[in-house]
Amino acid sequence: MRESSPRPIERGLVARLAAADLRHEWILSLCVILALAAVLAPLLLMFGLKFGTIETLRRRLIQDPSNCEIRPLATVARDLAWFDQMRARPDVGFLTPTTRQIAAGVIIKSLSGTEHIDCDLIPTDEGDRLVVENGSRVPGPGEVVITAMAARMLNVKEGDSVSVTATRSSGVDSERATVEMRVAGTLGMRASGLKAVYATLSFLESVESYKDGMAVPDLGWPGSLPLARPVFDGAIVLLPMALSEERKLRLITSTGLNHIDQLDGDGLQGRAGWSAKNALVVYLLSNEASTVGEESLIAIRDQLRGESAEVLAWIRPLNATLRDATGYERPILVQALSIAPDKAAAFGIEPAPPWGAGTELRLDLLMPDDASTGEATLTTVQAEHPLKIPVTIKSHNTASAGALVPTALGGLLRLSQERRLRFDEHSRHFLLERRNYAGFRMYARTLDDVEPLRSALAAEGINVHTEAQRISEVTELDRHLTRIFWIIAVVGISGGVAALVASLYASVERKRREFGVLRLVGISRQSLMRFPVYQSLILAGMSFLFAATLFHTIAMTINHLFREQLRAGESFCRLPIIYQSASLATVLAFATIAAALAAARVNRAAPADALREE
Amino acid sequence: MNSSPPFMYCLQHVSKRLEKAGAVFTLRIPDLTIRRGELVAFVGESGCGKSTLLDMLGLISAATSAAQFDVCFREGDPDSIGSASESRLAELRRRHLGYVLQSGGLLPFLSVGENILLSRRVNGNTDGPEVRNLARSLGIEGQWRKKPAFLSGGQRQRVAIARALAHSPSVVLADEPTGAVDKMTARDIRDLLREVARTRNTTVIIVTHDEALVSGITDRVFSFNVERLGPDSVESTLLETAWTARGQTGGEV
Numbered sequence: 001m002r003e004s005s006p007r008p009i010e011r012g013l014v015a016r017l018a019a020a021d022l023r024h025e026w027i028l029s030l031c032v033i034l035a036l037a038a039v040l041a042p043l044l045l046m047f048g049l050k051f052g053t054i055e056t057l058r059r060r061l062i063q064d065p066s067n068c069e070i071r072p073l074a075t076v077a078r079d080l081a082w083f084d085q086m087r088a089r090p091d092v093g094f095l096t097p098t099t100r101q102i103a104a105g106v107i108i109k110s111l112s113g114t115e116h117i118d119c120d121l122i123p124t125d126e127g128d129r130l131v132v133e134n135g136s137r138v139p140g141p142g143e144v145v146i147t148a149m150a151a152r153m154l155n156v157k158e159g160d161s162v163s164v165t166a167t168r169s170s171g172v173d174s175e176r177a178t179v180e181m182r183v184a185g186t187l188g189m190r191a192s193g194l195k196a197v198y199a200t201l202s203f204l205e206s207v208e209s210y211k212d213g214m215a216v217p218d219l220g221w222p223g224s225l226p227l228a229r230p231v232f233d234g235a236i237v238l239l240p241m242a243l244s245e246e247r248k249l250r251l252i253t254s255t256g257l258n259h260i261d262q263l264d265g266d267g268l269q270g271r272a273g274w275s276a277k278n279a280l281v282v283y284l285l286s287n288e289a290s291t292v293g294e295e296s297l298i299a300i301r302d303q304l305r306g307e308s309a310e311v312l313a314w315i316r317p318l319n320a321t322l323r324d325a326t327g328y329e330r331p332i333l334v335q336a337l338s339i340a341p342d343k344a345a346a347f348g349i350e351p352a353p354p355w356g357a358g359t360e361l362r363l364d365l366l367m368p369d370d371a372s373t374g375e376a377t378l379t380t381v382q383a384e385h386p387l388k389i390p391v392t393i394k395s396h397n398t399a400s401a402g403a404l405v406p407t408a409l410g411g412l413l414r415l416s417q418e419r420r421l422r423f424d425e426h427s428r429h430f431l432l433e434r435r436n437y438a439g440f441r442m443y444a445r446t447l448d449d450v451e452p453l454r455s456a457l458a459a460e461g462i463n464v465h466t467e468a469q470r471i472s473e474v475t476e477l478d479r480h481l482t483r484i485f486w487i488i489a490v491v492g493i494s495g496g497v498a499a500l501v502a503s504l505y506a507s508v509e510r511k512r513r514e515f516g517v518l519r520l521v522g523i524s525r526q527s528l529m530r531f532p533v534y535q536s537l538i539l540a541g542m543s544f545l546f547a548a549t550l551f552h553t554i555a556m557t558i559n560h561l562f563r564e565q566l567r568a569g570e571s572f573c574r575l576p577i578i579y580q581s582a583s584l585a586t587v588l589a590f591a592t593i594a595a596a597l598a599a600a601r602v603n604r605a606a607p608a609d610a611l612r613e614e
Numbered sequence: 615m616n617s618s619p620p621f622m623y624c625l626q627h628v629s630k631r632l633e634k635a636g637a638v639f640t641l642r643i644p645d646l647t648i649r650r651g652e653l654v655a656f657v658g659e660s661g662c663g664k665s666t667l668l669d670m671l672g673l674i675s676a677a678t679s680a681a682q683f684d685v686c687f688r689e690g691d692p693d694s695i696g697s698a699s700e701s702r703l704a705e706l707r708r709r710h711l712g713y714v715l716q717s718g719g720l721l722p723f724l725s726v727g728e729n730i731l732l733s734r735r736v737n738g739n740t741d742g743p744e745v746r747n748l749a750r751s752l753g754i755e756g757q758w759r760k761k762p763a764f765l766s767g768g769q770r771q772r773v774a775i776a777r778a779l780a781h782s783p784s785v786v787l788a789d790e791p792t793g794a795v796d797k798m799t800a801r802d803i804r805d806l807l808r809e810v811a812r813t814r815n816t817t818v819i820i821v822t823h824d825e826a827l828v829s830g831i832t833d834r835v836f837s838f839n840v841e842r843l844g845p846d847s848v849e850s851t852l853l854e855t856a857w858t859a860r861g862q863t864g865g866e867v
Contacts, residue, residue: 009708010735017724024723024761517719520674521777522708522736524701 014527017518018534021511029539032503036543037550039496043489044551044575044583049558050481052574057474059570062447064190065129067467068093070442070453075100076462077436080420086442089456091449096125096201097437099208106207107165108146108197110154111180117153117195119146121207122441124198129443131198136185143184145198151186153195158185164197166207166221177210177221205434217426228421228430230313230411231293232336234259234286235300236272238279238310238347247303248283255299256292257285272314273335273402278348284314291414310343313407315414322365322403324376324393332403334365334378336410351396355406361429366404369395380413385420385433387413447471497590500540504532504598515602529599536595537588544587548580620689622785622817623648623671627681630666641666642851646836648819650784653811655820655828655835656852662838663850664821665789671819672711672787673703687711687784708736712778714788714807718770720762726773727758733781745780752776752806768799775806785817786810792827800827808832 022029061067078097087095098104109116124131124145126138136145136158144164146156156162165178181199206216215223234257243251248260261267263282269275271284285300294313301311317333337353344352355362365378373393380387391405405413412430415421420433442464444450450466457464508515518528555573562572575583625646632639641663648654656664669675670683673695677683686692687710693702712733713719720729730749731741749755752772762770771791778786788807792800804820804827811818811833822828828835840850 010738010740013735017721020728021721021723513719514721514723517713517715517721519704520672520707520711520713520715520719521733522704522711524704526701 009523009527014523014530015534018531019538021514021531022535022538025507028503028507032500032539033543033546035499035503036496036540037546039492039499040543040547040583040587041550041554043492044547044580045554045573046485046488047579047583048551048555048573048575050485051576051579052555052559052572054474054478054481055574056566056570056572057477060567061467061471061474063133065133065443066191067470068129068444068447068450069467070444070450070457071465072439072457073463073465075438076440077438078440079436083437083440089453091445091453092442093445093449094125094127094129094441094443096123096128096441098123098201098439098441099204100438103208103211104204106197107167108144108150108154109163109165110156111161111163113155115154117150119150120194120196121204122196122198123201123204124441125201128198128441130191131185131187134187134191136187139184139199141200141202142181143199144181145185145187146183147187147192147194147196148189149193150195150197151183156183156186158183164199166210168211168213170213177216177219179219179221217424225424225427225429226432228412228415228419228432229293230408231291231415231418232297232313232407232411233291233316233414234284234314235297236263236268236312236314237283237285237300237304238276238312239281239283239304240308242281243283251283251300251303252285254303255285256290256296257287257300259286259288260284261286272337273317273333273404274337274349274351276347276349278346286314291418294411310339310347312337312339313411315410317402318410318413318417319381320413321379321381322367322376322391322393323379324372325374326372328372331381332367334403334405334410334413336407336414337404338407351404353404353406354394358406359408361408361412362406363389363391363409363428364406365391365393366396367393368402369397380416385416387416387421387423387430389423493586493590496587497594500536500591500594501597503539504536504595505601507535508532508598508601525602529602532598532602533592533595536591536598540587540591541584544584548584551575621647621649621684621686622652624682624684624686625680626683627679628670628677628683629679630663630670630675631678632666636846638847639663639666640847640849642849643667644851646852648817648834650817651811651815652833653808653818653820653831655822655832656837657822657825657828657835657855658838658840658850659823661848662840663852664823664838667852668787668789668819668821671785672713673707708733709781710784712781712783712786714771714774714778714786714791716790716793717767718762718774718794720770720773720777722762725759725761726754726765729762729773730776730780733777733783737781739781745776748776748779767795768802771795771799771803772806775803775810779810779814779816782814783816785819788818788820790822791820792822792824800824804828804831 083095083097086092104121106119106121107116108119124138128138131138131145139145144162151157154162160183161180162183163178164181165176167174167176169175206219210216210221210223213223215221215225252258252260261284263271263284265275265277268282276282297311297313304311313336315336317335320332320334321329322332323329338355338357339349339353340357341352343357351366353366355364365376373395376391376393378389378391412421419435422431422433424431444453450471451468454464454466454468515528519525558573559566559571566572623646625643628643630641656667658664666675670677677696680696683695684692685695685706687706693706721732724732730745734740734745746755749758752775754769754772754776757765757769757773762773765773786807791807792803795803807818807820808831810816820828820832835855837853837855838850839853840848843849
């Protein structure tokens with residue numbers, strides 16, 4: 001029978017003995033603590049300085065949106081589709097097209113004062129970090145955001161009104177147009193050191209148009225209009241007799257059209273949406289790949305002069321929706337026809353358009369008489385940028401026919417499938433919208449997105465300027481400092497470990513007799529090996545505590561000395577608690593290793609020998 | 615059930631061979647049985663192997679060979695030392711053995727009280743009135759809070775005896791307990807140890823070179839027959855001596 005439940009050794013006894021020994025030899029303990037702290041404190045300080053400065057630089061980089069800016073180095077020509085596609089990229093934080101640099105200068109004048117200055121006009125939009133992160137909101141229509149420099153020179157502030165003047169030269173004279181705008185906000189100096197105003201892209205486009213000699217009806221600025229010219233898919237030729245093959249060939253060689261087909265009655269109805277029962281011969285001239293303008297029709301008419309031919313513009317049926325005055329909406333197929341009433345009668349055209357052969361733009365629509373007549377809205381559906389235009393519905397009684405519009409309108413609707421058009425309510429004209437933008441303002445979402453975006457743009461042939469240099473400098477500096485830090489840290493830690501090993505080893509050697517006694521008292525070898533480990537942990541822990549106290553004191557002093565270079569929340573010397581904990585863990589780990597080396601010595605010591613040494 | 619033998623130690627044909635710098639020393643113990651409550655002395659000059667024997671009895675040094683090496687510190691719970699594990703040996707040491715070393719063997723970093731309590735604490739016990747009584751009976755209660763460095767040699771040995779007894783061990787092993795004190799104090803300490811054996815029914819084993827000190831007061835005395843077998847070989851054999859049969863040194867009783 002074994003002894004009933006032998007009581008275990010009192011818990012923590014070895015640790016307490018280890019601590020008592022350190023306390024007893026407090027002068028030696030203090031020496032070790034100071035020696036270790038002398039190694040640890042400078043390491044912590046170095047780590048803190050490295051961390052603090054790099055973090056400060058990094059944060060400045062991250063916080064300043066201008067570091068995420070990506071500027072094209074040369075003029076680009078990209079359409080809105082490209083901008084939409086780029087904006088959809090997850091690494092693009094903000095993107096707006098810009099107009100030509102040369103057309104983006106305006107004169108700003110304070111309404112209350114007399115000062116006036118030349119300013120750059122820069123487009124902005126929702127999500128513009130430069131504006132929102134520098135103390136303003138994004139300007140709406142009729143508003144501008146003004147840079148600190150310009151605001152100071154003009155002595156204006158948020159809520160004030162300014163006049164914005166665009167100038168252009170026409171021959172020898174200089175023309176100017178002015179609009180009054182409200183200041184939506186001013187930007188801090190960090191955003192820009194230039195005299196500039198930020199406004200909506202459409203305002204920039206207006207200024208650019210004006211400078212190009214165009215009118216800006218919305219602002220009441222005079223000038224010419226960028227009128228859209230109709231285009232067609234081909235022509236329909238009505239002839240009293242057939243043409244020879246040679247003439248047919250000649251007809252399509254010089255007109256931009258490359259197909260000529262003879263149509264019968266059904267064919268005509270099917271391709272054009274109307275019929276010509278008195279026409280003997282009907283040809284359809286077309287081009288699969290591209291459209292032609294009025295000049296092609298004129299060329300055909302020239303060729304057929306004296307043949308009693310009627311040359312009519314032809315477009316392929318266009319899908320659209322029609323919404324009449326009652327709100328009723330339906331899909332329709334639109335085709336075009338304009339012909340003089342006498343010619344219509346001669347060729348037996350059904351239905352005969354009531355608008356005749358006029359080439360001026362008329363917003364009329366001829367519909368079978370089951371539809372309601374009067375004012376309605378026509379919306380194109382095939383076009384990339386749908387057009388919505390008011391039309392007047394007239395009715396006809398040809399059951400087989402679809403919706404017909406005058407040739408001029410049809411050609412413009414056809415054009416809207418290829419180019420962006422705008423129907424101008426004032427002039428009741430179709431105006432060409434701009435095709436391309438000359439540049440852009442772009443911000444990457446984060447610093448790390450800058451480089452991928454730069455290479456993506458470079459792949460498209462757009463060379464850009466980024467702050468990559470500054471970003472990589474900080475990363476580079478971080479890397480070098482880290483390397484230097486580790487070299488010093490390894491040397492320092494090795495020294496610390498050596499000091500600890502030496503001290504513990506000497507201590508174990510000195511205490512052979514005491515260890516022998518402890519073994520005799522019944523503390524096992526394994527338990528006794530913990531003795532130097534506990535001592536090591538206590539010494540290292542206290543050294544770290546001492547070093548950390550020193551570090552915090554000196555770090556505070558450093559941050560105080562450099563407070564003028566620092567912004568709120570920044571510090572030059574700083575070590576987050578997680579790093580401090582990691583350092584402590586490292587120190588304790590090394591202390592354990594050092595102690596294990598000393599403990600091996602304990603294990604070898606034979607207690608009997610130790611006891612009788614003297 | 616009390617059928618188990620009443621011995622503390624039972625050694626048969628035990629030998630211990632030590633080699634140091636090419637010299638071989640062999641200690642032979644043909645037969646050694648020590649019973650409960652006996653006061654036993656091992657007497658011999660230095661180099662006779664008495665400390666080696668004490669280390670074996672103290673379970674900190676293993677025999678090189680042994681026909682039998684049994685201990686039975688608690689009745690009915692014998693152990694064969696040759697097959698006991700290191701942790702079992704440490705457990706036996708801390709529960710059943712008390713040590714008194716030449717100069718006390720006190721831990722300098724612990725106070726007198728902590729030194730005395732150490733033998734209890736390794737057994738999971740703490741302070742108690744019986745420890746204070748023990749300290750009082752040894753006349754060292756007033757030194758309880760002092761560090762050993764501030765005590766006289768005699769006081770240190772008393773503290774060492776108190777520590778050896780504080781956990782009520784079965785055996786007290788005293789290794790030259792009087793080696794570092796004057797003659798008067800040596801006698802005091804010897805008498806204390808005799809007292810312990812008598813009143814506490816504790817086996818006390820004293821190792822000493824001082825024949826006179828232990829003459830006539832121990833239950834049994836052992837000495838060593840040292841033979842030089844060759845230039846580098848010494849053999850020492852344990853002999854039980856009837857004290858009166860030897861009697862050549864006039865020890866005081």
